[in-house]
Each structure stands twice: as C-alpha cells, then as structure tokens.
Amino acid sequence: MTDSSSITRRDFINGIGLGLAVTASPIDYLRSQGISIDHYPPRLSGIRGNHPGSFDHAHKLSFEGNTFIGKAIDLGETNDLIVVGAGISGLAAAYFYKERTPTDQSILILDNHDDFGGHAKRNEFKVNGRTMLTYGGSQSIESPSYYEEVSKQLLTDLGIDFQQFYNAYDFNYFKNRNLHSGFYFNKETYGKSKIIKNVPSYRYDMTYKENIKPENIKKVTSQMPISDQSKKEFMSLFLDKTDFFPEMTLEEKYYFLDSISYEDYLKNYHKVGEEVIGIFHNLLWGLWGVGTDSIPAFGCFSDGLPGFAGLGFTQNDDTANELAKNEYLMFDLDQIDESIQEYMSKNELSEEPYIFHFPDGNATIARMLVRQMIPASIPGNTMEDIVTAKADYSKLDVTGQDTSIRLNSTVVSVKNTSRGVEVIYSQQGEFYKLYAKKCILACNNGIIPDLCPELPKQQQEALKYNVKVPLVWVQVAMKNWHMFKKNEVHTVLCPNSFFSGLYVDYPVSLGDYQYPQSFDDPVVFMMQHVPTRPNEGLTNREQFRMGRYDILKMSYQDYEDKILDQLKGMFGSDFNEDDVAAITVNRWAHGYSYEYNSLFDNDFFGGTMPESMDDERYPHVIGRKSFGNISIANCDAAGSAYVDAAIVQADRAVNELLSD
Numbered sequence: 084m085t086d087s088s089s090i091t092r093r094d095f096i097n098g099i100g101l102g103l104a105v106t107a108s109p110i111d112y113l114r115s116q117g118i119s120i121d122h123y124p125p126r127l128s129g130i131r132g133n134h135p136g137s138f139d140h141a142h143k144l145s146f147e148g149n150t151f152i153g154k155a156i157d158l159g160e161t162n163d164l165i166v167v168g169a170g171i172s173g174l175a176a177a178y179f180y181k182e183r184t185p186t187d188q189s190i191l192i193l194d195n196h197d198d199f200g201g202h203a204k205r206n207e208f209k210v211n212g213r214t215m216l217t218y219g220g221s222q223s224i225e226s227p228s229y230y231e232e233v234s235k236q237l238l239t240d241l242g243i244d245f246q247q248f249y250n251a252y253d254f255n256y257f258k259n260r261n262l263h264s265g266f267y268f269n270k271e272t273y274g275k276s277k278i279i280k281n282v283p284s285y286r287y288d289m290t291y292k293e294n295i296k297p298e299n300i301k302k303v304t305s306q307m308p309i310s311d312q313s314k315k316e317f318m319s320l321f322l323d324k325t326d327f328f329p330e331m332t333l334e335e336k337y338y339f340l341d342s343i344s345y346e347d348y349l350k351n352y353h354k355v356g357e358e359v360i361g362i363f364h365n366l367l368w369g370l371w372g373v374g375t376d377s378i379p380a381f382g383c384f385s386d387g388l389p390g391f392a393g394l395g396f397t398q399n400d401d402t403a404n405e406l407a408k409n410e411y412l413m414f415d416l417d418q419i420d421e422s423i424q425e426y427m428s429k430n431e432l433s434e435e436p437y438i439f440h441f442p443d444g445n446a447t448i449a450r451m452l453v454r455q456m457i458p459a460s461i462p463g464n465t466m467e468d469i470v471t472a473k474a475d476y477s478k479l480d481v482t483g484q485d486t487s488i489r490l491n492s493t494v495v496s497v498k499n500t501s502r503g504v505e506v507i508y509s510q511q512g513e514f515y516k517l518y519a520k521k522c523i524l525a526c527n528n529g530i531i532p533d534l535c536p537e538l539p540k541q542q543q544e545a546l547k548y549n550v551k552v553p554l555v556w557v558q559v560a561m562k563n564w565h566m567f568k569k570n571e572v573h574t575v576l577c578p579n580s581f582f583s584g585l586y587v588d589y590p591v592s593l594g595d596y597q598y599p600q601s602f603d604d605p606v607v608f609m610m611q612h613v614p615t616r617p618n619e620g621l622t623n624r625e626q627f628r629m630g631r632y633d634i635l636k637m638s639y640q641d642y643e644d645k646i647l648d649q650l651k652g653m654f655g656s657d658f659n660e661d662d663v664a665a666i667t668v669n670r671w672a673h674g675y676s677y678e679y680n681s682l683f684d685n686d687f688f689g690g691t692m693p694e695s696m697d698d699e700r701y702p703h704v705i706g707r708k709s710f711g712n713i714s715i716a717n718c719d720a721a722g723s724a725y726v727d728a729a730i731v732q733a734d735r736a737v738n739e740l741l742s743d
Contacts, residue, residue, distance in 0.1 A: 190485065492508045
C-alpha cells in the first residue's frame with residue numbers, strides 16, 4: 084500500500100489527476116487506488132473548488148429536470164432545520180437558528196462538496212516538512228468596519244479581533260526584502276518577455292500611491308516593450324488633466340461614465356490605441372469577472388484605473404504627488420468629491436487597508452462557525468489557535484448531536500409537504516429522503532427553480548437571472564522562492580496572458596503559523612484566470628455562461644501546462660520546475676455571486692437601476708422570497724459577493740422562518 088505522503092506532484096499529474104476526470108470524489112479515487120489517506124480534504128491537490136463528482140447530479144437536474152431521480156431511501160430522519168449549502172451563509176444560518184431557538188433543536192447541513200465552507204475553501208500543502216496554508220476562494224474580510232451590525236456581531240462572537248491584524252500583517256515585509264509589484268509583458272504579444280517593476284495598477288495594491296507619482300510613471304513607461312506612441316498614450320492616461328466634459332455637472336459625468344465601457348472611454352476621449360487598452364484589459368478580471376470592454380468607465384475610476392484626473396471627481400488632483408498620512412489606506416477618501424461618493428459602494432469608499440486576511444482566507448470564518456456548532460470537530464477557542472488546528476471530519480455527522488454537516492450530498496429536490504419539508508439528496512449513487520420542519524436554501528440560487536419546480540414562474544425567472552461568475556484560483560506551492568528574489572517582485576500582473584496575475588500570499592503570521600521569513604523557506608503563490616469572451620457583443624451574463632464551460636472542459640493537465648508555460652515565460656531560467664511541490668487548481672464554474680452591471684442591467688429596469696439593493700424590482704429580491712417552510716439565503720440573495728452579504732442573508736432567512 085502506498086502512503087499518501089510519498090505521492091509526488093508528477094505522480095498526481097500522471098495518475099490521480101487523470102482519474103479525477105471520472106465522477107468519483109477525489110478521496111474515493113485515492114482509496115480505490117490503494118492509497119491510504121485520512122479524510123482530510125484541505126490537503127488534496129489537483130482539481131478542487133467544483134471538483135469532479137460535486138456537480139454531476141446538479142447538472143442533470145438543470146438539464147433534464149427531476150426525471151432521473153430514482154426511488155429514494157427514506158431514512159426515517161426528521162430535523163427541526165435542514166440547511167442546503169455549507170458555505171458561510173449556510174453555516175451562519177445554522178448558527179443563527181441554533182442561537183435563536185430552544186437548545187434541543189436538531190439541525191442538518193447538506194453540501195455537495197467533500198469539504199465545508201463553499202468558496203471559503205482551505206488549501207493546505209506539506210512542503211519540506213512545513214505546513215503551508217492558503218485559500219481556494221474567498222480571500223479576505225474586506226472593509227469590516229462597513230459591515231452590517233449583525234455581521235460585525237457574529238464575527239465578534241466567533242472571536243475575531245480585527246485590531247490583531249494590524250500586528251499579524253507585516254506591512255513592511257516585501258519592502259524590507261526589496262520585493263515590488265510589477266507587470267509581465269509576454270513575448271507572444273510584445274515581442275519579448277519582460278517584467279517591469281512598479282508599474283501602477285489599481286488601488287488595492289499597497290504601493291498604489293507611490294507608483295502613480297509622475298516621476299515613477301515616466302520611469303516605468305520608458306522600460307515598456309511597446310511603441311513610442313503607446314508610451315505617450317500610457318503616460319497621458321495618468322498625467323493628462325483634460326476635462327472632456329466641461330459642460331456637465333459631476334452627477335451628469337457619473338451617469339455618462341456609468342453608461343459606457345472603460346475601453347470606449349479610452350478610445351473615444353483619450354484616443355488611445357489597442358496596445359494600451361490591452362495593458363488594462365484584464366486587470367479587473369478578479370473583481371468584475373469580465374474585461375474592461377464590459378466594465379463601466381466609472382467602475383474603473385472607483386477601482387483606481389487611470390484616465391480621470393481632469394474630470395473633477397477629486398478635490399485635489401495633485402494626489403499623485405502626495406502620500407496620505409497613512410500610506411496604507413486604499414484611497415484618500417476626503418479628496419473625492421462628496422457628490423461622487425454617494426454613487427460609490429461602501430467597499431469602494433473604504434479607507435481600511437486590505438489586510439484582514441487569515442492564512443487560509445475566509446475558510447477560518449467557516450471553521451469558526453463549525454467549531455462553535457460542533458465543538459468536537461475542531462479543537463481550540465481563539466482566532467489564533469484555529470489557524471493551525473486540524474478539523475476532524477469524522478465528527479461532522481454523528482448520530483445524536485444537535486448539529487451535523489453531511490458532505491458529498493447533492494440535494495436534488497426540496498418541497499413543502501404536510502410533514503414540513505421533504506428533502507431528497509444523492510450520495511454515492513443512491514437517493515435518500517428525509518424531512519425537516521423548516522428548510523433554508525443557502526445554495527446557488529440559480530438552481531433553486533430546479534430543486535423547487537412548484538415556485539411561481541416570476542420567482543423562478545428572477546432566481547435564474549443570477550448567473551454566477553466563473554473563476555479559477557490556482558495555488559502553487561514552491562520549495563523556495565529564489566525566483567522572486569532574483570526578479571525582485573512579489574506581485575506580477577500579466578496583460579494578454581491566460582493568467583491575469585500572480586502574487587505571493589499576504590504576509591500574515593497568526594498564532595503558531597509563521598509566514599516564511601527566508602527565501603529558502605517554502606512559499607505559496609496564487610495565479611488567477613477568469614474566462615471571458617471580450618468584444619463579441621455579449622452581455623456579462625452571456626460571457627459567464629460560456630466561461631463556465633470553458634473552465635470545466637479543461638483537464639488538470641491543461642491547467643498545469645498553462646501554469647508552467649507562463650512561469651517559464653515570466654522567470655526564464657530562474658524558474659525551476661523541480662521546485663514546484665504541488666499545484667491546486669480551485670475551479671469555480673459557479674463562483675462569485677452576480678453583481679449588477681449598469682452596462683447590461685439598466686435595460687431590465689427600463690432605464691436606471693434602483694438605488695436601494697432591497698428594492699422590490701431587483702431580481703435577487705424577487706427571487707429570495709420565502710415559500711411555505713422554505714427560506715432562501717446566500718450572497719446571491721443580496722446581489723453582492725461579500726462575506727457581509729452572506730451573513731446578512733442568513734440572518735434574514737432565519738428571521739423569516741421564525742416569524743411565521
């Protein structure tokens with residue numbers, strides 16, 4: 084029998100990775116090959132996220148309806164609450180229900196994946212005897228001071244102290260090691276492969292304010308492998324202070340820039356060519372799920388892309404020459420005109436640094452929720468000790484405990500009956516039936532019409548309007564990071580490349596977990612891909628639908644080939660493939676919750692989207708209405724892809740059920 088610790092990366096690629104093309108879960112496949120492995124999903128590599136076996140029956144349900152559902156085995160099991168979906172919203176819903184009801188309530192959480200957390204997935208690597216932690220999806224707690232009170236209170240109750248991150252996050256880590264952010268220009272597009280440090284990107288970069296200084300812009304532009312005309316155009320985007328709309332008020336400028344794409348704005352007003360447009364095209368993939376041809380110009384202003392210096396949105400257009408008193412703030416908010424601030428989201432208005440990051444991302448929030456409800460599953464009681472605590476998956480679904488999580492269980496039918504709510508799920512080829520007094524659907528809202536075909540037609544259409552954003556988060560574990568030291572970078576954005584960016588994980592040391600201190604230490608870095616169909620006249624939702632198939636049809640080998648090719652192009656001989664210890668491809672065919680885009684959604688409302696996200700005209704508001712003993716949660720029900728939204732919708736769903 085082969086011990087799991089002896090599996091090499093190449094063994095995985097040549098053997099296990101190919102086996103994952105079948106419908107068996109990763110753990111089942113490993114066991115079928117005689118490989119001993121504890122039931123510990125975070126340590127699995129290869130294809131994760133929507134891993135093979137996690138979506139088969141859900142896709143059948145969507146394509147074929149419920150005709151394939153065979154005779155279900157009645158488990159004779161009745162719970163007070165069944166929650167469908169073990170992401171943060173589902174876990175929070177279970178937590179709130181348990182907190183607000185008598186102590187003898189029984190709660191069952193069902194999830195189609197082999198791990199809990201949903202997009203808040205924990206990835207672990209064992210490299211040179213050292214455990215490396217990272218995340219497979221939900222990354223950080225962004226702008227927590229702007230969270231709704233119910234979310235703040237929950238995170239506080241779980242034991243999260245946000246002030247501790249100011250010590251846990253090493254602000255000077257990269258600066259002290261002479262590592263910078265940069266851009267990679269690939270040979271296929273630009274004639275040569277070249278990394279250029281300190282090219283300004285967007286406001287989430289800690290060095291954003293330094294990099295947009297005029298002297299730096301002129302310096303980095305001179306090094307770019309682009310034409311002289313493109314160099315002039317690139318610099319002009321940052322330095323030109325022309326007001327293209329002097330006759331418009333700021334409000335009128337906002338509405339106009341919200342109605343045209345960033346690329347149209349650059350072409351029609353800054354008169355830049357395709358070469359410069361291509362440099363910015365994929366920079367916001369990870370935020371919007373589409374390229375800048377499909378992002379409103381004002382949205383790109385809010386995220387820090389250039390070209391707006393002369394429009395009067397900022398009260399002091401010399402901000403490029405002045406650092407804020409706190410150089411780690413995202414924006415100098417007081418310099419943005421108040422009449423423009425009212426059109427920006429609370430996340431865009433935040434001046435909090437982007438540092439509220441656990442070593443495994445928001446998987447820690449999911450783990451804290453699980454530990455609160457099932458204490459035997461994860462030891463400890465603080466935000467520090469949970470970082471390195473190992474979850475015992477055998478304790479998640481134990482007869483007799485008041486809360487259980489049943490994984491690898493795809494729900495295929497949910498309906499109100501005289502007994503409460505009947506739920507049918509599939510597991511290992513069998514169908515099982517059980518009942519609950521109440522049910523919360525905290526799953527992908529787009530599949531709810533298939534789970535509950537008796538829903539009113541208008542509600543079904545509203546739920547289907549939500550098309551989640553497909554994403555691929557790749558985590559690469561390296562035995563060392565000498566290639567970063569030699570090239571003096573920690574973050575590299577990659578225009579016109581398959582992966583839009585690469586960055587070393589955030590420098591956070593918490594509890595017993597220590598961020599690597601030496602370039603000889605192992606390190607984990609992330610690469611990001613978002614499948615888009617630019618400049619084809621498609622809406623964002625159409626691009627999302629096509630993109631999900633693009634990433635699902637790729638094998639692990641396909642991804643690995645693209646990863647290694649891009650790394651070789653970026654770092655040349657400084658990249659040694661033998662230094663790659665493992666690769667995890669977190670593939671989310673149904674990733675971010677849908678967020679409305681004025682370029683494509685205004686028509687739905689006959690003009691302009693309503694200001695309040697709780698307006699009854701929004702599809703997500705129509706879609707989330709409770710029916711019978713069933714309520715709906717998840718970020719999808721908020722039209723917002725953030726942790727705050729997940730918790731708020733869990734709170735709303737529980738309150739709906741308890742108010743009946």
